[in-house]
Amino acid sequence: MELMSVNKRIRNIAILLAVALILVTVIRLYYPVPSYSSVASYRSSSGIAPASYHAGDVEITDDQEKCDIFAGEWVPNPEGPYYTNKTCWAIHEHQNCMxxxxxxxxxxxxxxKPDGCDLPVFNPYQFLDMVRGKSLAFVGDSVGRNQMQSMICLLSRVEYPIDVSPTSDERFKRWKYESYNFTFGYFWSPFLVRSGSRDSDGPMHTGLFNLYLDEFDESWxxxxxxxDYVIINAGHWFTRTAVYYExxxxxxxxxxxxxxxxxxxxxxxxxRVFRTAFKAINGRENFKGVTFLRTFAPSHFENGLWNQGGNCLRQRPFxxxxxxxxxxxLDLYMIQVEEFRAAQREEKKKFRLLDTTQAMLLRPDGHPSRYGHWPNENVTLYNDCVHWCLPGPIDSWADFLLHMIKMEARRTYKEKLLQHQKKMQ
Known part of the structure; x- marks a missing residue:
């Protein structure tokens, strides 16, 4: 009996040691020790304080894990912004409001600020450490490009990427952070499905397009x-005139x-295009990454439509x-969520909802309006109440994304731990 008791204790100790080893391995894999080698690339003359990183910041509290980070309010942040148009070269001219x-x-x-917890402001060191050796693609329209450029600017306090694009086509870009072996990709696909121009002018002078609603856009x-991560979005281009094919x-x-x-x-x-896009992702046998659906970000035209003098001149959030x-x-948002849930139920791939809609609904003050070109410039541009100034509210999407990547790491850790425990039983 004593021998059996000793053997049982030895077996229990072995299990505990194995679990501890997995814990250490996973923590190092997903929460690596921070590297400060890139700090030298930051120009101290910028006037923007360099970011700091503490390993403990990576932890997700129980409140944060249970919290709906997408329901909340905008609160004052005197520390912002974290870059300027003088410290970041990645800002698109039409969003360079300052x-x-x-x-x-x-x-x-x-x-x-979510209602039930606190959402930390994006930490560029922490983000780059967590995505070391990985890659992230933005697929969609110019608001998706707006988000990518926001990310490049936020990360510029650590390092600027180099252009490793396989083509000179500006619609398809790749940027690499060499110190972290991390790559951004951008794929222009405003309709997410195969499309083409039918008439460069069209009845509303915004072009007439052919949309093949059930055919994949193989460019992405x-x-x-x-x-490893793909963020898809689509929205405002669907207001344009188009001929639909099925x-x-x-x-x-x-x-x-x-x-x-x-x-x-x-x-x-x-x-139908979201149904087709999700079908394409679910059908990619070799795609093992996580897909984030970034939900629709409403425009804020007031006193007229976009082509009838509408503008967005408010100076504070709702x-x-x-x-x-x-x-x-509401209709567009609900369609996105419903098709997302349907794709998720198939349980073929990992889908996550980057639900920015409510937060951005509350930011009528964050658009370029007429501040995307010089007042006396000879250009035909409408007031822009669709895209977002940089710096500006869209930078908070990085707060959401970093939180979700932390949550993904936590899920992966729990799954690996559970699998190991089953093997040891």
Whole structure:
């Protein structure tokens, strides 16, 4: 009996040691020791304080794990912004609001505060350490590009990437952070499915497009196998006039003004393209990464439509009780969530919801408006109430993303631990 008791104790000790070894290995894998070798690349003359990184910051508290980080309010953040148009070269000209004379700066000094917990401000060192040796792709429209450029600027306090794009086409870019072996990819696909121009002008002078609602856009669907994380988005391009195809045949159009054509709402196409995009991802046998659906970010035109003098001149965020997600914005958001849930239920790939809609609904103050070019410049540009100033509210998407990557690491750790415990039983 004593021998059996000793053997049992030895077996229990062995199990504990094995679990401890896995714990140490996983923690080092997902929460590596920070490296400060890139600090020298930061220009101290920028006036922006370099980021700091503490290994303990990586931990997710129980409150944060249970918290809905996407429900909350914007609160003042006097420490912002974390870069300027003078310290970051990645800002698209039309979103470079301070360069082109925007007179107020308060829109850069807010951060998102969830109702039930605190969401740490993005830490570039921490992010780069957690994605060391990995890759992230942005797939979608110019708001997706807006997000990628925000990320490049936020990470510029640590390191600037080098251009490793396989093509000179600006619609398909790759940027590499050499010190971390981390790569960004950008794939231009504003409709997410195969599309083409039918008329460069069209009835609304924004072009007339052919959308093949059930056909993959292989410019991105064949490329994602190389990526650990993929962020997809689509939205504002669906307001444009288009002819819709399914099974190789025209099924209708949106405001195309062509004879004998059924007029269909944009929501018809919107639902089908997300269904097709998720089908493409679920069908990629070699894609083992995580797909984030970044939800629709509403525009904020007031006193007219985008082509009828509408503008966005507010200088502070809304409170959550001052506006509602309604009408077309609500319809588009619900379509995204419903198709996302349907794809998730197939349990073939990892899908996560980067639910930025409510937060961005509350930021009518964050758009370029007319501050995307010089006032006397001879250009035909409408007030931009779709994209986001850099620096600006879109920088908070990085706060969300880092939190979600931490959560992903936590899930992976728990899965590995559970698998090991089952093997030891």
């Amino acid at each position: 360069k082109y004379g925007r007179p107020d700066s308060g829109f850069m000094k807010w951060r998102w 669907t064949t490329q994602i196998d190389d990526f 099974n190789g045949h025209i099924v209708g159009c949106r405001f195309c003004q062509l004879p004998n054509m059924t007029d269909l709402p944009m929501t018809y196409a919107y639902r 409170r959550s009780n001052e506006t509602l997600l309604e009408g077309l914005n």
